Amino acid sequence: MKLEFLAPQTLQDAVTMAKARGGAARFIAGGTDLIIQARKSGAWPEAVINLQQIPGFGEIKGTGPNFSLGSLVTHRQIEREIRFAGALEALRESACVIGGHQVRNVATVGGNLCNASPAADMVPILLCLNAEVALAGSEGRRVVPLANFIEGPRKTVRASDEVMTEIAFAAPAQKFSSTFLKGGRRRAMEISIVAMAGVVSASPDGKMTDVRLAMGAAGPKAIRLTEAEKFLEGKVLSKDVLEETGMLAAAAASPIDDVRASASFRRHLAGVYARRVVELSWNRISELNDDRSAA
Amino acid sequence: MNSPFRVIGKSFPRLDARGKVSGKAIYGTDFAMQGMLHGKLVHSTIASGEILSVEIEEALAMPGVYEVVTAADIPAQRYGSFVKDMEVFASKRVNFVGQPVAAVVARTAEEAEAAAKAVRVEYKEQAAVFTTEDAVKADAPLVHPGWQEYKAVPTVKRQGNITNQARLVLGDVDKALKKSDRVFTHRFVTNIVHPGYTEPRAAIAHWADGKQLHVWSNTQLPFEAQATLAEIFKITPSQVRVNVTVIGGGFGGKLRLGVEHYAAAAALKVGRPVKFVSSCEEEMTAALPRQPLVIDLTTGVTKEGKILAKAASILVDTGATSGSGVGVASSVMLMLAGPYKIPNLRLESRSVYTNKTPTGSFRAPAGPQGNFAVESQMDIIADALGIDPLEFRLRNIVREGDLAPNGQKLESVSLEECLLKAADAIGWKDRRPEPGRGKGIACAWWTTTSGSSGVYVKVGPDGQVFLNTGCAEIGTAALTGAAQVLAEALGVELGSIQIVSGDTASTPFDYGAQGSRTAFAVGNACIDAVGKLHQRMKEIAAKQLSAKPEEIEIENGVAKFGDKSLTLKEIAAIAQTSQGGLIAHGTFIAPPTLHDKERTENMVITAINSPSFHAHAVDLSVDAETGEVKIHDYVVVQDVGRAINPTYIEGQIEGGVVQGIGQALSEEIVYENGIVRNPGLTDYKMPTAMDAPNIRSFIVESPSKVGPYGAKGVGEPPVIHPPATIANAIASAVSARIQTLPITAEKIVRTLTEVSETGK
Numbered sequence A: 001m002k003l004e005f006l007a008p009q010t011l012q013d014a015v016t017m018a019k020a021r022g023g024a025a026r027f028i029a030g031g032t033d034l035i036i037q038a039r040k041s042g043a044w045p046e047a048v049i050n051l052q053q054i055p056g057f058g059e060i061k062g063t064g065p066n067f068s069l070g071s072l073v074t075h076r077q078i079e080r081e082i083r084f085a086g087a088l089e090a091l092r093e094s095a096c097v098i099g100g101h102q103v104r105n106v107a108t109v110g111g112n113l114c115n116a117s118p119a120a121d122m123v124p125i126l127l128c129l130n131a132e133v134a135l136a137g138s139e140g141r142r143v144v145p146l147a148n149f150i151e152g153p154r155k156t157v158r159a160s161d162e163v164m165t166e167i168a169f170a171a172p173a174q175k176f177s178s179t180f181l182k183g184g185r186r187r188a189m190e191i192s193i194v195a196m197a198g199v200v201s202a203s204p205d206g207k208m209t210d211v212r213l214a215m216g217a218a219g220p221k222a223i224r225l226t227e228a229e230k231f232l233e234g235k236v237l238s239k240d241v242l243e244e245t246g247m248l249a250a251a252a253a254s255p256i257d258d259v260r261a262s263a264s265f266r267r268h269l270a271g272v273y274a275r276r277v278v279e280l281s282w283n284r285i286s287e288l289n290d291d292r293s294a295a
Numbered sequence B: 001m002n003s004p005f006r007v008i009g010k011s012f013p014r015l016d017a018r019g020k021v022s023g024k025a026i027y028g029t030d031f032a033m034q035g036m037l038h039g040k041l042v043h044s045t046i047a048s049g050e051i052l053s054v055e056i057e058e059a060l061a062m063p064g065v066y067e068v069v070t071a072a073d074i075p076a077q078r079y080g081s082f083v084k085d086m087e088v089f090a091s092k093r094v095n096f097v098g099q100p101v102a103a104v105v106a107r108t109a110e111e112a113e114a115a116a117k118a119v120r121v122e123y124k125e126q127a128a129v130f131t132t133e134d135a136v137k138a139d140a141p142l143v144h145p146g147w148q149e150y151k152a153v154p155t156v157k158r159q160g161n162i163t164n165q166a167r168l169v170l171g172d173v174d175k176a177l178k179k180s181d182r183v184f185t186h187r188f189v190t191n192i193v194h195p196g197y198t199e200p201r202a203a204i205a206h207w208a209d210g211k212q213l214h215v216w217s218n219t220q221l222p223f224e225a226q227a228t229l230a231e232i233f234k235i236t237p238s239q240v241r242v243n244v245t246v247i248g249g250g251f252g253g254k255l256r257l258g259v260e261h262y263a264a265a266a267a268l269k270v271g272r273p274v275k276f277v278s279s280c281e282e283e284m285t286a287a288l289p290r291q292p293l294v295i296d297l298t299t300g301v302t303k304e305g306k307i308l309a310k311a312a313s314i315l316v317d318t319g320a321t322s323g324s325g326v327g328v329a330s331s332v333m334l335m336l337a338g339p340y341k342i343p344n345l346r347l348e349s350r351s352v353y354t355n356k357t358p359t360g361s362f363r364a365p366a367g368p369q370g371n372f373a374v375e376s377q378m379d380i381i382a383d384a385l386g387i388d389p390l391e392f393r394l395r396n397i398v399r400e401g402d403l404a405p406n407g408q409k410l411e412s413v414s415l416e417e418c419l420l421k422a423a424d425a426i427g428w429k430d431r432r433p434e435p436g437r438g439k440g441i442a443c444a445w446w447t448t449t450s451g452s453s454g455v456y457v458k459v460g461p462d463g464q465v466f467l468n469t470g471c472a473e474i475g476t477a478a479l480t481g482a483a484q485v486l487a488e489a490l491g492v493e494l495g496s497i498q499i500v501s502g503d504t505a506s507t508p509f510d511y512g513a514q515g516s517r518t519a520f521a522v523g524n525a526c527i528d529a530v531g532k533l534h535q536r537m538k539e540i541a542a543k544q545l546s547a548k549p550e551e552i553e554i555e556n557g558v559a560k561f562g563d564k565s566l567t568l569k570e571i572a573a574i575a576q577t578s579q580g581g582l583i584a585h586g587t588f589i590a591p592p593t594l595h596d597k598e599r600t601e602n603m604v605i606t607a608i609n610s611p612s613f614h615a616h617a618v619d620l621s622v623d624a625e626t627g628e629v630k631i632h633d634y635v636v637v638q639d640v641g642r643a644i645n646p647t648y649i650e651g652q653i654e655g656g657v658v659q660g661i662g663q664a665l666s667e668e669i670v671y672e673n674g675i676v677r678n679p680g681l682t683d684y685k686m687p688t689a690m691d692a693p694n695i696r697s698f699i700v701e702s703p704s705k706v707g708p709y710g711a712k713g714v715g716e717p718p719v720i721h722p723p724a725t726i727a728n729a730i731a732s733a734v735s736a737r738i739q740t741l742p743i744t745a746e747k748i749v750r751t752l753t754e755v756s757e758t759g760k
C-alpha cells in the first residue's frame, strides 16, 4: 500500500491539493476515525492531507453568548474549557466521555462532525446549541447549520475539497443549563448505544422554556426531539411531564439491533435518558444560580 | 510483626522490573533476526466444509512474496492434549471460520497480508453446528467426521461430537432428593471470553540444516511447545530448541502452540527465519478463549439448610477442537460440588465439539463457570429457605479433615475464616443498605497444579547466584517469588539472584508457568537445590577448615566450624578453580493427591492439589432503569498458605478480579452462524481503568504441607468468584437474578421489566 502524505501550511493549499486529487484524497485531523476505518475496510485513500499545520483552527473563541470552536480543537481542550463550566457543562460532559485519554488528546471536534457517525458524541449538544459549521472549499466559503450538515450515517453535505474551519454557536439568552448522558457497557472507550443532550432554559415565572433535546445513536443520525421540545415548552417539571417526555423520546427513536444492544433496549434508554437530561438540566439551573448568588 | 524470615513475606520489587519499565525488555513481538521474513495466515471463511482447492498462483506473483505454505508442505499429523484432533493447516476440511488453511511468507508483514487475501480457497460447504445442545443430538452434523481415527488418551469416552463423558458419583442422589425438603433446579449459561493478554502471540522459527528447529516465542510452556513441534514435524524433541522471550501476559492463552507451528512450517519451506504475530482479529477469532458452559444444576436441601444431594448435567463447548476442554469437563465437577460437604453426588459432564473457535485453558479453567452456577444457586436456595446466604454457606462448607467430593482428605482448610473475614470487611450485616444497593458473597477452592520442576542453581565466584529454570515468567512475578524462596533458603540477598529462564536446550525441564504452580513448584525445586548446595559447601569448607563435612554448620550462607568460617562467595570461588564451580540440580514433584477412584469415571483431572480457599464480597448499586452496575467496594480474602511477596499477590488478586468483572459484566465473543461479530477490542469489552473498582485484598496464611514455606497456588483463584459474587449482589440489590453471563445492563433491565410485568 502506498499512501501520499501531504502537509499544507495554508487553508488555500489544503483546498487546492484536495481539488487536484478529486475524491481520492482525504483530509486528516486526529486520524482516529479515518485510519481505523481505512484499516478495517482496506479502502485506503490515495492521499491524506494533514490539516494540523494550518494555523488558526485550534482555538476556542468567544466569551459568550457567542462562541466558536476551531475545527481542530481536541476533545481534551473542550473537556478542560473553563468557559464551558457551568451552564454549558454538557459540552464538557460530551467531550470527556469520548474514547480514552489518548484518543481525546488527538481527536478533534471537526473530525467528529465530518465523520458523521450516528454515535458521534459531540453532535447532540451542538445540535441543541443550533451550531453552524463553516466550510471553505474551491467554490468559496459557506456556513451550514449542523442539522443540515449531517445527512445520514457517514454522509454530509461537505464537498471533498471543503475544509471545515469552525463551529459557531450562541448560548441561550435566558437562564439555562445543559446536560449530556450516554449509555454503553463501560465507562470509557465506549461507542454510545444511546446519547442524549439537553439545554433547558427557565422563564422568569419559573417554567421551562426553549427546551432543546437531541439524541444520538438511536437512528441513522442524531436528531432534535422536536415533539418533546414542543411538549415541554411552558411546563413545570413533574413526574407526569417527565414520563411523557420519555415516551416522546422513545417514540422518536429509530434504533437498530446490533452486537452492542438491541433496538428495544436502545429505545428504552432513549426514554430514560430524555427524562434524566431534562430533570438534571432543570435542577442545574437553580444550582447554578444559587452558586452565583453565593459568590 | 516479627517475621522469622529475611526475604520471604517481603514486598521486594520484581527482578525483571527495570527492563520492563524502561522499555528494554525484548518481547516476542519485538524479537527480530537477520534475514527474517514475515508470515500471515489465510483463514477459512466458512464454518464447516470440504476444501476443494487452494489457488496460490496469484498470491505467489504478488510483490515481496516468497512462498505459500499449505498442509501439503508438512507431515500429515494430528496433535492435541487429550484427543489428537488438531492440524497445523486444514488439509481436507475446515471446522470453523478463522481456521488456518495456508500461510503466505513475504518480505514484510504488509506484503504477506495483502497476498494472503489473494489466496483463493474453494469449499464445499456442509452443515455446521454451533451449540452444544445441538451438537449432542443423535442426528447432529459431525464437526469431525473422522473422529474415530483420531488417537486419544485411554481415559476419554468419545462418541460423535462428544469428546468425553465423565462422571463424579457418590451415594444415592435419587434417594437423597426424595428425602429433601426442597429441591432446586436451575440452568446456568456462561460466556466465551478471551484471556486478553496485551501482547499477541508471536514467534520466529528458523531451521539449521533443515534438521534443527529453533523457535523464539512468547509461549508459557517452552517444553510443551518443544514436544508438540517435534510431534508435528516428526522429529525428536531434542531437534527442537525453544527460547522464551519476555511475555506480555498469558493467562493460559499461551499454553498451547500459538503461531510457533506456522512459523516453523513456513521457515522450513523458505529456508529462512520467519516471524508470525497474531493480529487482534486473529486473537478474537482463532485464539484460545474460555469454554462456554451450560450447567443444569439440581440441589436437594433440608429446611434447616443442609445440602443432601447435588446432581448436574454439564455441557462444555470446546469449539472445533477438544483442546483443554476435556480437562474443563472434569475439573468443573470438582468446582460444582464444592467447597461443600455433600453426601450424595451425581455430576455428569460432556465436552463437545461445535463449529466455533477452539478453546483453551484460560486462567482457572472451569473455575468461573462452575463457581457461577454453584454460588448463584447457593444464594437462590438461601433466599428460598429464608436463611442468610453467609449462614447457609457456613452450614455446608468443608472444614479441616473433611473429604472433598473425590474423597480426598482436605488439609489446611481456611474457608470459614475467609468467608467470615470477607463478610466482615464488606459489612455483611447491612446487606441491603439502601434501595438499589446490595452485597454479594461467594467462595471457592482451587488446585495448585502439580507436574515436575527442575532448576540449576549456580553460584559465581563473586557470590552472584543464577537461578536457571525451564519455567517462563509470564508477568505474574512468580519467578521473583521463586527467587525469594531461593534467597531465603540459601541465605543470600534477593538482589544477588539472577534468573535465567525458558530455554529448552540449557535450562532443566519444568512443567511450566501454568495452574498457579510457578512459585510453588520452582520454589520447592530451589529448596531442594539449596539442600544439595549446602552439602557441597560443607564438603568444600571441611577440606579448607580441616573438619569433617558433618561438623560444618551453615548459617545465612556462611559455612562455620568453630570460630572459623567461609562465605558462600569464597566457597564458590574455590569450587570454580578446583571442581568446575558450585552448582546444584534441584528438583520437585508434588506427591500425588490420594482420592477415591470409585467416585470418578473417565475424569482426566481428578484431584485438587494443595487446595487454596478464598471468598469474595462486593458492595454495588444497580440503576434499575438503565441497568448500569456501579461497584462501590470489592473485597477478596485469599488463603495463599504463605505470602512470599504480598505486593505481587495483591497484583494477582486485583488483576484477577478485574478480569473476572469483565466476564461477569461486559465481555463476550458473540457468534452469528459461526462468525464472530465483535472481532476487535471496540466491541469485545474488557474493563477499562474507569471500570475497575476499589479492590481490597486480605491475605490469609494457612500453610500447606507441600508448598515452599507453606505456600499455596495464588495466580488463578482471583478470577473465579467475580461472576457469582456480582450476580448475587445484583440479585440482592434489585431482585434480578441473572443466570447467563455476561450480566449486561440490557439483561438486568429486561429481567426487571419481566419481574414487574408478571408480578413475580
Ligand SMILES: Cc1cc2nc3c(=O)[nH]c(=O)nc-3n(C[C@H](O)[C@H](O)[C@H](O)COP(=O)(O)OP(=O)(O)OC[C@H]3O[C@@H](n4cnc5c(N)ncnc54)[C@H](O)[C@@H]3O)c2cc1C
Pocket: A026, A027, A028, A029, A030, A031, A032, A033, A034, A035, A036, A051, A071, A072, A097, A098, A099, A100, A103, A106, A107, A108, A109, A110, A111, A112, A113, A114, A115, A119, A120, A121, A122, A162, A163, A164, A165, A189, A190, A191, A192
Ligand atoms: C479508541 C477510540 C474510541 C473512540 N471513542 C469515541 C467516542 O466515545 N465518541 C465519539 O463520538 N467518537 C469516538 N471515537 C471516534 C473519533 O475519535 C471521533 O469521532 C473524533 O472526534 C474524530 O476526530 P479526528 O480528528 O480523529 O478525525 P479524523 O479521523 O482525522 O477525520 C475523520 C473524518 O473527518 C474528516 N475531517 C476531519 N477534519 C476535517 C476538517 N476540518 N474538514 C473536513 N474534513 C475533516 C476526515 O477526512 C475524515 O473523513 C473513538 C475513536 C477511537 C479510535
